[in-house]
Amino acid sequence: MAQGLARFGDTQQRLLRQLLQAGAAGCAVETLCERLRISHNAVRQHLTALIGQGAVQRAPSQPTGGRPQARFALTAQGRELFPRNYGAIAGALLSQLHARLGEAEVGVLLQELGATVAATQPALEPGDGADGMARALAQRLDALGYEAVPARHGEEWQVEAFNCVFHALARQHPQVCRFDLAFMEAASGRRIHHMECIVRGGNVCRFRIGAPRGDAVRANPHAAEGEAGIG
Numbered sequence: 001m002a003q004g005l006a007r008f009g010d011t012q013q014r015l016l017r018q019l020l021q022a023g024a025a026g027c028a029v030e031t032l033c034e035r036l037r038i039s040h041n042a043v044r045q046h047l048t049a050l051i052g053q054g055a056v057q058r059a060p061s062q063p064t065g066g067r068p069q070a071r072f073a074l075t076a077q078g079r080e081l082f083p084r085n086y087g088a089i090a091g092a093l094l095s096q097l098h099a100r101l102g103e104a105e106v107g108v109l110l111q112e113l114g115a116t117v118a119a120t121q122p123a124l125e126p127g128d129g130a131d132g133m134a135r136a137l138a139q140r141l142d143a144l145g146y147e148a149v150p151a152r153h154g155e156e157w158q159v160e161a162f163n164c165v166f167h168a169l170a171r172q173h174p175q176v177c178r179f180d181l182a183f184m185e186a187a188s189g190r191r192i193h194h195m196e197c198i199v200r201g202g203n204v205c206r207f208r209i210g211a212p213r214g215d216a217v218r219a220n221p222h223a224a225e226g227e228a229g230i231g
Contacts (some may be wrong), residue, residue, distance in 0.1 A: 004081050004082070004083060005081050005082065005083075007081075008050075011036065011038065011042075011046060012046050012049070012050060014036055015032060015036060015043070015046055015047075015050070016050070016055065016056075016074065016078065016081065016082075018031075018032060018035055018036070019056065019072065019073055019074045019078070020074060020079070020082060022073065023073070024059065024073055025059060025062065025071070025073070026059030026071040026072050026073030027071060027072060027073075028069040028070065028071050028072075029043050029044065029047070029069070029070060029072075030069065032047075032072075047072055050078070051072075054075060054077045054078070055074065055075060055077055055078035055081060056072050056073070056074060056075060056078055057072070057073060057074075057075045057078075058070065058071070058072060058073075059071040059072055059073035087168050087169060090169055091168070091169055091172060091173070094106065094169065094172075094173045094176070095172075095173075097109065098173065103175060106173075106175055107175040107178050110175055110176060110178045110179045110182070111178045111179070111181075111182040112182070113179055113182070114178065114179040114180065114181065114182030114183035114184075114186065115182045115183070115185075115186040117179075117183055118182075118183045118184075118186035118187040119186060121140070121187070124136050124137065124140060124187050124188060124189075126188070130156065130157040130209065131150060131152075131157045133157070133188060133190070133209055134150035134151075134157035134158060134159055134209060135150045136188075137150075137159050137184060137187065137188050137209065138150045138159045138160075140187055141159065141161055141184070144165060145163060145165045146161040146162075146163055146164070146165055146205075147161060147162040147163040148160065148161040148162070149162075151206075153208075156208065156209075157209065158195065158206055158207060158208050158209065159184075159206070159207045159209065160204040160205070160206050160207075161204060161205040161206075161207075162204055162205075164197075164198045164199060164205055166179070166180075167198065167199060170197075170199040171199055174199070177194065177197065177199075180194075180205070180207075181194060181207075184207060185213060188209065189212055189213055190209050190210055190211065190212055190213055191210035191211055191213050192207050192208070192209060192210065193207065193208040193210055194206075194207060195207065195208050
């Protein structure tokens, strides 16, 4: 599935870039017609489609001495369509932390971060049975970009993630996987076993859902440390 600006056609990408450059003030339809060299109706059609997808919104009109002109601006979701090189920044940050604190302490920080992120989200609603827990946890991971699905292996349900969101980082800093495990354990209240890892040559990142852990992970993120070393 195409991501970011690639989801849109050439004209809509150009329109979105014009709105990005315009900032919060946005652009009037007439301005977009001139800059994109397309008709008024075409601009309206593209704006309607982009509003429907949550990328564009109406902006406050500005006094012009005449009839107020409708203006349009990017939403926060629209701004997120544009690429941001978080990976390079995060990689540099982890390298600095590793140099100052050491591998073990960085691993602990990543575990704490995973548990903290899970704690900021609504409680998981797993439904009935092991399949319900796997499905709910996969949905939670999928919302973070992991492209995760529940999968049955023999007599048990597991979670498979096809898109490692930390793929480039994990190649350089394997302890990044501790974030995944701590996040899943805190979200599910279960012990999570890392059975397969894309960075280590696996076809997917595969997680087995273990026994209930009560509130141990939320109360003490360090409790996941033993499992986090798996990968």
